[in-house]
Amino acid sequence: MKLNLEDRLTVITGAARGIGAAFAEAFAAEGARILLVDRDAAVGDVAGASGGESLVGDLSDPAFAGSIADRAAELGGADILINNAGISRPAPLPGTADGDWEEVMDVNANAAFRLTRSLWEQLSARSGAVINIASFAAKRSTLFGGNASYVASKHAIAGLTRAAAFEGAAAGVRVNAIAPGVVATEMIKLHDGPTREKIKSFIPQKRFADPGEIADLALFLASDRSRHICGEVININGGLTMD
Numbered sequence: 001m002k003l004n005l006e007d008r009l010t011v012i013t014g015a016a017r018g019i020g021a022a023f024a025e026a027f028a029a030e031g032a033r034i035l036l037v038d039r040d041a042a043v044g045d046v047a048g049a050s051g052g053e054s055l056v057g058d059l060s061d062p063a064f065a066g067s068i069a070d071r072a073a074e075l076g077g078a079d080i081l082i083n084n085a086g087i088s089r090p091a092p093l094p095g096t097a098d099g100d101w102e103e104v105m106d107v108n109a110n111a112a113f114r115l116t117r118s119l120w121e122q123l124s125a126r127s128g129a130v131i132n133i134a135s136f137a138a139k140r141s142t143l144f145g146g147n148a149s150y151v152a153s154k155h156a157i158a159g160l161t162r163a164a165a166f167e168g169a170a171a172g173v174r175v176n177a178i179a180p181g182v183v184a185t186e187m188i189k190l191h192d193g194p195t196r197e198k199i200k201s202f203i204p205q206k207r208f209a210d211p212g213e214i215a216d217l218a219l220f221l222a223s224d225r226s227r228h229i230c231g232e233v234i235n236i237n238g239g240l241t242m243d
């Protein structure tokens, strides 16, 4: 299947490792130009390996979105935006600190809103696509509870996806989200080994996703091959949840 992503400028947040780094590799392999964003300077190595560029900064800083948009404009304008950066601060609700709640909402939801807003004009001018990285926790709670900030932030990104898709349909921007189940990255090390095995037992396919499998779906959603898909939050989770 031809994806026609050659030369398309793709902005990917949270690309120093994990799913974001897999996006960088996959889009570069399709000939896309990549502009990677992360607070971890290792993002420079990921960009270098794929012949792309990187910006190091903290997405919870409201001013950062403007700097990213400026650089994208200098490169000719963004065609694709992948809001992928995310954090998790698990805690039972009564023990969730204000600061943790705010940090999770800032990175997972507010930064995606700000960057989408900052790049909207560029994306509109270029029939662009936005892909938000949600989670199965965008549609239900986590498997064991104890992570209200993450669940709320992922529900927010699902809402942002639908609202932006509605407006984007008129503006020429297509917006969708990916809802992974459990992916083999550093993030799942928040769970100890026995808990990880227990989670696996709930998954009909009895395995976690490889980051490259999430990237395959992102390539499809970024390409014109998915041109009639608009405002969806698409599960990719080995059957963990089905809707």
Ligand SMILES: NC(=O)c1ccc[n+]([C@@H]2O[C@H](COP(=O)([O-])OP(=O)(O)OC[C@H]3O[C@@H](n4cnc5c(N)ncnc54)[C@H](O)[C@@H]3O)[C@@H](O)[C@H]2O)c1
Pocket (backbone or CB within 6 Å): 013, 014, 015, 016, 017, 018, 019, 020, 037, 038, 039, 040, 057, 058, 059, 060, 084, 085, 086, 087, 107, 133, 134, 135, 136, 179, 180, 181, 182, 183, 184, 185, 186, 187, 188
């Ligand atoms: N791993 C999973 O099982 C899983 C499941 C569902 C959804 N997700 C979602 O997928 C996305 C990627 O997750 P991952 O597993 O690759 O995580 P990860 O922790 O391996 O990578 C996240 C990246 O985001 C960057 N980042 C975090 N906060 C930032 C900030 N304030 N500014 C700039 N960069 C920042 C980190 O430096 C890191 O490089 C997240 O949105 C996550 O919620 C992951």
